[in-house]
Amino acid sequence: MGDAKPFAKCPVCNKKYTSAKITPLTEDETRSTMHVSCPSCGVSSILFVSANQWGVASVGILTDLEEEEVKRHFGKEVVSVDSALDAYVFLKECGGKAEKLL
Ligand SMILES: [Zn+2]
Numbered sequence: 001m002g003d004a005k006p007f008a009k010c011p012v013c014n015k016k017y018t019s020a021k022i023t024p025l026t027e028d029e030t031r032s033t034m035h036v037s038c039p040s041c042g043v044s045s046i047l048f049v050s051a052n053q054w055g056v057a058s059v060g061i062l063t064d065l066e067e068e069e070v071k072r073h074f075g076k077e078v079v080s081v082d083s084a085l086d087a088y089v090f091l092k093e094c095g096g097k098a099e100k101l102l
Contacts, residue, residue, distance in 0.1 A: 008047055010038040011060040017047075023067040025074045033074070035067040036060070046070065 008017045015038065023035040031050040038045070044067070045060040063070065 008036065008049065008058045008060065010036075010041060010043065011045060011062060012043045013038060013041040015040040021067075022047075023071065025070060035063070035065075035070045037067070 008020075009015060010017060010020075017036055017038065019039050021037045021039070025033040025035060025046070027033070030052065031048070034047050034049070036045055036047050037043075043062060044065065045062050047058055047060050049056060049058045051057075065073070
């Protein structure tokens with residue numbers, strides 16, 4: 001996968017993660033998951049990065065977990081990037097519905 005830092009930016013302050021502390025969680029040829037602490041605002045997120053023929057796409061999910069906790073979580077269960085992305089889409093859809101209900 002190589003270095004995802006140049007492609008990712010913080011979902012909160014929008015700063016690029018060029019100097020962020022990154023902890024890799026899972027990685028294969030086309031996708032990787034990592035825990036990132038933003039050096040600008042201090043917010044942690046889990047970053048899903050996937051590469052295809054068009055380039056690299058990244059999705060960040062905010063988390064309260066420290067990298068050690070996340071690592072433990074990812075070590076205990078086999079969490080595939082697909083299921084994590086499904087969860088993200090699900091949460092996003094729920095969020096959209098909740099907004100409409102309000
Ligand atoms: Zn930030």
